Amino acid sequence: MIGIVRYGAGNIFSLTSALDRLGITYGMINNEADFEQFDRYIIPGVGHAGAAMAKLENTGLVPKIKALNKPTLGICVGMQLLTAHSEEGDADLLNIIPVKTLKFKDEPGFKVPHTGWNNVYPQAGNPLFENIPADAHFYFVHSYYIEYDGAYTLASTNYINNFSASIWHNNFFGVQFHPEKSGEYGETLLKNFSKL
Amino acid sequence: MLAKRIIPCLDVKDGRTVKGVNFVDLRDAGDPVELAWNYSRQGADELVFLDITATHERRKTMIEMVKAVARQINIPFTIGGGIMEIADADALLNAGADKISINSAAVRNPGFIDELAKAFGVQFVVVAVDTRYDGNANIVHLNGGRIPTEKETLDWITEAESRGAGEILLTSMDHDGTKAGFDNNLLKIVNDVVNIPVIASGGAGSVQHFVDVFQKTNVDAALAASVFHYGQILIPDLKLALKNQNINVR
Known part of the structure; x- marks a missing residue:
C-alpha cells in the first residue's frame, strides 16, 4: 500500500484517480507515525x-523522509525535492540525490514551460520502466529540470539539452513527467512502482 | 523530441456535451466522460472542455463533470468558460483539471492573469484569444467574436505572456467555421513573438490543414471540434498523415 506524503503542495486528485483505476491501494501521510502503515511512498508536488x-519543512517530516528505506517515488516537483538544490527560489532541497535542479536556458525555438509529450529513454532493465518501450512518450510540464548525471539519471529526455526525466538512488526514484497524465505507459509505470 | 499536440475541443452545457457527435460505438454522445475516453483511446494528446452553461448552477455541474473526467481519463485536459475569480480556478484544480482557459475575464481584468499565475503557476493558465481582422489590424474580440475590444491581438498576447500566461489558445474568428484551414499567417507571427506554447484554433477542415499549420507556423498544438466530432477526421489517420510528413507526433 502506497502512502502519499501530504504537505500542501499541489492537488493529488488526478494521481489518486489513476491509482484507483489501477486498483492500487493508498493512504495519506500527515505525520511521522503514518509512515509505518505503508510499504512504499509517493511524494507529489506541483508549482514552485x-x-x-x-511547506515540506513546516510539516517536520524532512528527517523521516531522508531516512526512508522503502521504495519512494517523487513526481514532478516532488522529484525535484529529492535533489540538492533548485535554481527556482535558490532553494536547498532534501539532497537525497546529489544533483541540481536548473532553469531551462533561453533557446530560440524552444518554449518554456516544456509542455507536452516527449520521448523518454530509460536505462535498460530497471523495474520502474518494465514493459515501457525505450522512446515512449510521457507528459511533461515544467520550467526547471534536473541535470543529466551518469550516476543518478535513470531515464533521459532531450529538450534544449539532455536532462533527467527520471532519477534513481537506492530506494529513491523520481520522475519529472506526470505518470498519472501520461496515458497507458504512465499507468504502467505506476503499476511497476507498486510492485517494486 | 517534443511532439506536436492534437486537441479535440468539446462544448459542454449543463454537464452535457453539445454539437453533434457521431462516433459509431458511442452509447451516449452527450456524456463528456465517454467522449473524452474515446478521444484519449484514439490518441488525442489533450482535451479542452468549454463550458457554455449560462445558469447559476454552472459551477457545481462543471465541478462534477471535471471530477468524473479526471477519474476516468489518463491524458491532460483544460477547462474554459466562465472562470471569473480565483475561487473558480481553485475548485477546478481540486477537481482534477490540469489547466484552465480564460478569455473575457482576462481582457476585462488583465491582472487576473497575474493572480492566477501566482496562485497556481504559469503551467495552469491558458489565455484564450479570439481574434478578427477589422480591415486594418487584428483585434481581440469577445463573446465568440461578436464584440470588438480596443486591444490589438499581438499586443494583448505579448502582455498576457508577460503577466504569466503559460500557453496561448489563439482562435481566428475569420477562419473559425470555414473549414478552409487555420490562419497560418497570423499564427506564424504570434508563434514567433512569444516564448510560450501556442495552440492553433479555427478553420480546420482537412488533414492537410493540420500539416500546413505545423509546417508553416511551427505552433505547438492544433485544436479542432467538429471535424473530430463528426468523424470527418479520425485522429489515428491524422497522426499517421502528420508522421508521413515528418511532423513529430505521439
Whole structure:
C-alpha cells in the first residue's frame, strides 16, 4: 500500500484517480507515525520548488523522509525535492540525490514551460520502466529540470539539452513527467512502482 | 523530441456535451466522460472542455463533470468558460483539471492573469484569444467574436505572456467555421513573438490543414471540434498523415 506524503503542495486528485483505476491501494501521510502503515511512498508536488520545500519543512517530516528505506517515488516537483538544490527560489532541497535542479536556458525555438509529450529513454532493465518501450512518450510540464548525471539519471529526455526525466538512488526514484497524465505507459509505470 | 499536440475541443452545457457527435460505438454522445475516453483511446494528446452553461448552477455541474473526467481519463485536459475569480480556478484544480482557459475575464481584468499565475503557476493558465481582422489590424474580440475590444491581438498576447500566461489558445474568428484551414499567417507571427506554447484554433477542415499549420507556423498544438466530432477526421489517420510528413507526433 502506497502512502502519499501530504504537505500542501499541489492537488493529488488526478494521481489518486489513476491509482484507483489501477486498483492500487493508498493512504495519506500527515505525520511521522503514518509512515509505518505503508510499504512504499509517493511524494507529489506541483508549482514552485522553493515554496514546496518550505511547506515540506513546516510539516517536520524532512528527517523521516531522508531516512526512508522503502521504495519512494517523487513526481514532478516532488522529484525535484529529492535533489540538492533548485535554481527556482535558490532553494536547498532534501539532497537525497546529489544533483541540481536548473532553469531551462533561453533557446530560440524552444518554449518554456516544456509542455507536452516527449520521448523518454530509460536505462535498460530497471523495474520502474518494465514493459515501457525505450522512446515512449510521457507528459511533461515544467520550467526547471534536473541535470543529466551518469550516476543518478535513470531515464533521459532531450529538450534544449539532455536532462533527467527520471532519477534513481537506492530506494529513491523520481520522475519529472506526470505518470498519472501520461496515458497507458504512465499507468504502467505506476503499476511497476507498486510492485517494486 | 517534443511532439506536436492534437486537441479535440468539446462544448459542454449543463454537464452535457453539445454539437453533434457521431462516433459509431458511442452509447451516449452527450456524456463528456465517454467522449473524452474515446478521444484519449484514439490518441488525442489533450482535451479542452468549454463550458457554455449560462445558469447559476454552472459551477457545481462543471465541478462534477471535471471530477468524473479526471477519474476516468489518463491524458491532460483544460477547462474554459466562465472562470471569473480565483475561487473558480481553485475548485477546478481540486477537481482534477490540469489547466484552465480564460478569455473575457482576462481582457476585462488583465491582472487576473497575474493572480492566477501566482496562485497556481504559469503551467495552469491558458489565455484564450479570439481574434478578427477589422480591415486594418487584428483585434481581440469577445463573446465568440461578436464584440470588438480596443486591444490589438499581438499586443494583448505579448502582455498576457508577460503577466504569466503559460500557453496561448489563439482562435481566428475569420477562419473559425470555414473549414478552409487555420490562419497560418497570423499564427506564424504570434508563434514567433512569444516564448510560450501556442495552440492553433479555427478553420480546420482537412488533414492537410493540420500539416500546413505545423509546417508553416511551427505552433505547438492544433485544436479542432467538429471535424473530430463528426468523424470527418479520425485522429489515428491524422497522426499517421502528420508522421508521413515528418511532423513529430505521439
